[in-house]
Amino acid sequence: MAEITATINGRQVKAKEGMTILEAALESGIDIPTLCHRPELVPIGACRICVVEVEGSRTLVGSCHTPIAGGMVIHTHSDKVLATRRMIIELLLASHCGSCYMCDKANICELRKIAADLEVGLPRFQMRKNYYALEDISPYIVRDLTKCIMCRRCARACREVAGHNVFGIAYRGFDTKVVVDFDQPIDKEVCRDCGVCISFCPTGALGKPREAKEEKRGKPLIITS
C-alpha cells in the first residue's frame, strides 16, 4: 500500500493509504476520543466526538470514518475541535439519567471518562430524559436504555462480531431506540449468553446481572485537578 505524508498538529506523519485519520493519529501517538467507534467494527460516524479540523474543509470531519489523504493538514485538538467535543458531550449528558453514582459501570464508562477528560460538568441544557423500563428478565443481560447513547455498538457487535442479529434500530429522532424484535424486552429466547454486546457497550446501558456483594468493575475514576 502506498505511503502518504500528512501533517497532524504541526507534525509530519506517515500513513498508509486507506487508513482513517483516526488510525493515522493513533499510530503517531495522538489520542482522539471515540464513542461510537471501535477498531473491530465498521465505522458509522454516529456520535461525532472524534471530529477533527482539516484545513480547507468547510466542516469538521469525523476522523473515525474519513480516510487520510496525502498533504492533509489536520488539527486534532484545536479550540474549535475541543469546543465541539464539549458541546456533544454536554448534549449527550443533558438527556442522560445522570445516575453515575448508582451505575454498575461507572468505573469503566466511556461517556463519563470522556466527560471528565473534556472537563464537562453539569450540562447547560435542560432536556427531556428518555426513561425506559429496566429490562432485567434475562439471566444473561440487563438493559437499561435510559443510559443508552445510541452509539449502536451493541447492534453492530452482535452482527459483525457475534454473527447474530438480535438488535435493530427503530423509531426516529429523539425516540430512536435499540430494539429487540418488535420492541420486546430482551429475554433468553432471543439472546444466548455470548455477552459480546455487553463488552461493546460504552455506557451502563448493557450489563451483566450483578451478584449480591459483587464489586463494581474497574477502578474508581478519581478526578483530580
Add this chain to the structure above:
Amino acid sequence: MPAEPDVTRELKEILSRYSGASSDLIPILQEAQEKFGYLPEEVMQRVARFLRLTDNMVYGVSTFYAQFSFTPTGRNKITVCRGTACHVRGGARILKEIERRLGIKPGETTEDMEYTLETVACIGACALAPTMKIGNETYGQMTTMKAAEVLGAKEKAS
C-alpha cells in the same frame, strides 16, 4: 374493534407480486398498510421471512416512517398541519376544534373506527395555511367553522 383481518390470504396475494429483493420492503409495507389499515405484527413477521430480513429490521424501517401505523386506524385519516405557516395562521385552533368534535387527541382513533387524528409538520401547501387533510383530500384556509362544516359533511356522506 374490527375483527383481526385475515392476513394470511391477503398478504400472500400481495407477496406473490414481488420477487423477494430487500428493496421490495417499503412497497410491500405500503400495500399492507393500505390493505389492513395498519401493520399487524404477524404481517411484519411474514414480510421479514419473505425478504429474509430479521424482524427487528422490518420493525426498524416501518417505525421510521410516519406513514405506517401499528394499531388499527379509522376509515378516515385526518391530518392537521402543525407547521410554522399554519401555526401562525391559527392551526392550533383548528386542531383544538377537531379534537373537541371527535373527542380524541392526535394519534388516537374514534371508538367507531371512523376517524384517526394525526398532525404533521407541514403538508406542503403553506400558501393555503392553515391546512388539513382528510384522506388524500386537502383543505386550505381553514377556520374553526369550516372545520366543523367539513366534518359535518363527511358525517352525512357516510
